[in-house]
Amino acid sequence: MTDAQTYLTLARGDDAVGLLEVKRSKFLAVVRRVDDESAARELVAQLRHDHREARHHCSAFVLGERGQITRSNDDGEPSGTAGAPMLDVLHGAGLSDVAAVVVRWFGGTLLGAGGLARAYGDAVTLALDGAATVRRELRILARVDLPHADAGRVEADLRARGIQILGTEYGATATLLTATTDSAQVEAAVAAATAGSAHAEPAGTKWVDVPVTPQP
Numbered sequence: 001m002t003d004a005q006t007y008l009t010l011a012r013g014d015d016a017v018g019l020l021e022v023k024r025s026k027f028l029a030v031v032r033r034v035d036d037e038s039a040a041r042e043l044v045a046q047l048r049h050d051h052r053e054a055r056h057h058c059s060a061f062v063l064g065e066r067g068q069i070t071r072s073n074d075d076g077e078p079s080g081t082a083g084a085p086m087l088d089v090l091h092g093a094g095l096s097d098v099a100a101v102v103v104r105w106f107g108g109t110l111l112g113a114g115g116l117a118r119a120y121g122d123a124v125t126l127a128l129d130g131a132a133t134v135r136r137e138l139r140i141l142a143r144v145d146l147p148h149a150d151a152g153r154v155e156a157d158l159r160a161r162g163i164q165i166l167g168t169e170y171g172a173t174a175t176l177l178t179a180t181t182d183s184a185q186v187e188a189a190v191a192a193a194t195a196g197s198a199h200a201e202p203a204g205t206k207w208v209d210v211p212v213t214p215q216p
Contacts, residue, residue, distance in 0.1 A: 008094045009135075022107075026104070027103070028123070029101070031100045040063070043059075059102075060083050077104075140205055141177060142186050143178075183200070
């Protein structure tokens with residue numbers, strides 16, 4: 001599988017959050033999985049609304065299977081001291097389809113360009129520490145039509161053979177939607193599970209979430 005067919009992102013669910021204090025300035029970092037640029041901007045708008053008293057709401061986001069869409073905003077901080085280091089952390093973590101916002105409350109002491117860059121980057125790093133991730137993979141889809149009476153047994157058999165089942169549709173027949181990286185694998189598994197009575201019909205491709213296996 002090539003790099004264009006897999007990438008890392010956050011698991012869906014709660015936002016990743018980190019709070020950092022540097023010389024009485026507070027930096028609240030929120031990182032969220034997003035599907036598009038509109039969702040990324042919604043996160044910025046939400047935090048700007050929720051924390052209207054804060055002086056800065058800096059942001060960065062990465063989108064696309066190659067991380068090909070990137071944006072960052074310093075929101076009034078000196079150029080390059082907020083959005084860019086936040087973006088660097090997202091890139092360093094190998095993440096895409098994520099948006100990060102850091103809300104800053106000024107504590108009365110100037111941190112300097114270097115201090116600001118470290119603080120904004122460290123806040124995002126803190127938010128990501130321990131955040132659940134998933135791998136997005138481009139999977140080959142196939143549909144398998146079965147008699148209703150056989151659907152449950154065949155689904156269990158295919159799962160046991162390592163075939164991902166995305167869902168089942170019930171009509172005149174039961175139709176399993178499978179996802180794999182190898183079309184020959186699913187065809188062989190379906191043939192084995194049904195003694196050759198059913199076949200896997202190609203149904204395009206789709207990006208799906210695959211849990212990341214922790215390293216021992």
